[in-house]
Every structure is written in C-alpha cells, then in structure tokens.
Amino acid sequence: MKLNPKKMKLAFIGIGNVGFALANNLQQKGHTIVVASNDDHSETVQKALHQNVHFSTKKIQDAIDEAEVVFLATPFQANESVLQSLSFHGKTLIDCTNPVGPGISHGLNSVISGSEKVQEWAPDAKVVKAFTIYGFENFANSHYPNYSQQPAMLLAGNDTSAKAQTASLIADLGFEPVDVGGLDQALHLEHMTLLWVKRVRRDGHSPHFVWGYMQRD
Numbered sequence: 476m477k478l479n480p481k482k483m484k485l486a487f488i489g490i491g492n493v494g495f496a497l498a499n500n501l502q503q504k505g506h507t508i509v510v511a512s513n514d515d516h517s518e519t520v521q522k523a524l525h526q527n528v529h530f531s532t533k534k535i536q537d538a539i540d541e542a543e544v545v546f547l548a549t550p551f552q553a554n555e556s557v558l559q560s561l562s563f564h565g566k567t568l569i570d571c572t573n574p575v576g577p578g579i580s581h582g583l584n585s586v587i588s589g590s591e592k593v594q595e596w597a598p599d600a601k602v603v604k605a606f607t608i609y610g611f612e613n614f615a616n617s618h619y620p621n622y623s624q625q626p627a628m629l630l631a632g633n634d635t636s637a638k639a640q641t642a643s644l645i646a647d648l649g650f651e652p653v654d655v656g657g658l659d660q661a662l663h664l665e666h667m668t669l670l671w672v673k674r675v676r677r678d679g680h681s682p683h684f685v686w687g688y689m690q691r692d
C-alpha cells in the first residue's frame with residue numbers, strides 16, 4: 476500500500492478518551508485538528524481546547540466541510556442520531572467506535588459490524604474502521620521501547636483511497652498499517668476489541684500492550 480505522508484486537516488466528532496488521544500498525537504505530528512461539536516457547553520470539548528491550544532472548534536457540518544478526513548469517536552449508541560443529518564461529500568470517515576453490549580459482548584449480537592451500520596447512516600462517506608482494537612492509552616503513546624517492530628494497526632474498508640489516507644495517519648502515529656480487507660471484516664476487528672477489553676478492563680492486565688504482525692515470504 477502506498478502511503479501519503481502529507482499533513483492533513485482532520486475533524487473529530489467526539490473528543491473524549493479516544494478522540495483526544497488521537498487528535499493530540501496527530502497534532503503533534505503536524506496535522507491540523509478541528510473539534511466538531513454542536514454543543515458549546517460540552518465538557519470534553521472545553522477540556523480538549525484547554526489541553527491543546529492548537530485545536531480549533533466548529534459546528535459539526537462546518538468542520539466536516541473543511542476537513543480532509545473525519546474521525547468518529549463517539550459512544551456507538553449516539554452514532555445514528557449524530558450521523559443522520561450530516562453530509563460527508565464522499566470524504567473518508569474513520570470509525571473508531573465499538574458497539575459493546577452487556578457483559579462485554581458484541582453490541583449488535585455479531586450479526587453485523589458497527590462500521591457497516593455507520594456506513595448505512597452516513598451513505599456519502601467512505602467509512603474505514605481503524606483505531607479500535609486497543610485502548611486509548613496506546614493512541615496517546617504508540618512507542619514500545621523494548622521492540623524494534625512497530626505495533627500493528629488493523630484497518631478495514633471498501634474504498635482504496637480512503638484506506639490509503641487512513642494508513643498514512645496510522646503510520647504517522649508509529650503503527651504498522653495492516654489492511655485486512657473490506658468493511659465486512661470490521662466485525663472481526665470488533666471481536667478483537669472485545670478480546671482486548673476483556674483482558675484489560677475486566678481481567679486487570681496492563682493497557683499498554685498491542686499486537687505485532689509478522690509475515691514470512
């Protein structure tokens with residue numbers, strides 16, 4: 476996959492744990508961050524603007540209109556209402572959200588992926604699933620000093636150019652982008668998320684671990 480090293484204007488819908496960790500790290504790598512929010516009183520938006528003075532904020536549709544790539548980092552259950560009135564004009568929408576159900580189960584009963592639902596709710600976006608298989612701690616800091624290999628970041632989507640943009644951002648953050656195929660593969664990434672979440676949030680392992688991808692020719 477050819478990577479595009481260009482620095483981009485990125486809009487973030489949702490700037491909590493995941494959104495801020497990614498936006499802050501990407502801003503430090505030279506990208507321009509616009510926080511997309513219609514709520515002037517949002518605590519996470521105010522906190523993000525305070526913690527990184529290089530962020531700006533705009534109404535969600537205005538932020539999308541001027542961004543090259545949009546990140547979705549909201550609670551999954553908010554997605555349908557957030558997305559239904561927005562126009563993406565064919566832009567890349569990186570879906571960082573996970574449908575999580577009771578007992579850390581798949582929130583859509585493993586029948587369909589959350590990302591395929593996001594694509595249904597945002598039909599004029601090019602949806603790519605990425606930045607979901609680890610906790611936000613690893614998006615804030617993707618440096619693992621005892622290893623020469625970069626950690627893997629799996630991505631899935633139906634559009635080649637949208638995946639190339641996403642892979643470029645993944646690489647900029649120090650992960651190895653691994654394209655695992657079309658958006659139908661997102662369901663399996665969501666199960667990988669549940670594996671990580673159960674191991675860390677339920678079973679008490681350190682959140683500062685990721686997976687590596689090794690291939691023999």
Ligand SMILES: NC(=O)c1ccc[n+]([C@@H]2O[C@H](COP(=O)([O-])OP(=O)(O)OC[C@H]3O[C@@H](n4cnc5c(N)ncnc54)[C@H](OP(=O)(O)O)[C@@H]3O)[C@@H](O)[C@H]2O)c1
Pocket residue numbers: 488489490491492493494514516517518519520548549550551553556557571572573574575606607608609610611612
């Ligand atoms: N936490 C993790 O380690 C992790 C890792 C990978 C993926 N994920 C997934 O990433 C997503 C975000 O997780 P998080 O931990 O970052 O959550 P979070 O800290 O609760 O942040 C959620 C963000 O979404 C915003 N938001 C909530 N409802 C909204 C709505 N109706 N319209 C617009 N914005 C809305 C919140 O704004 P307000 O503050 O104004 O409510 C906040 O900025 C979830 O889908 C989660 O499953 C989480």
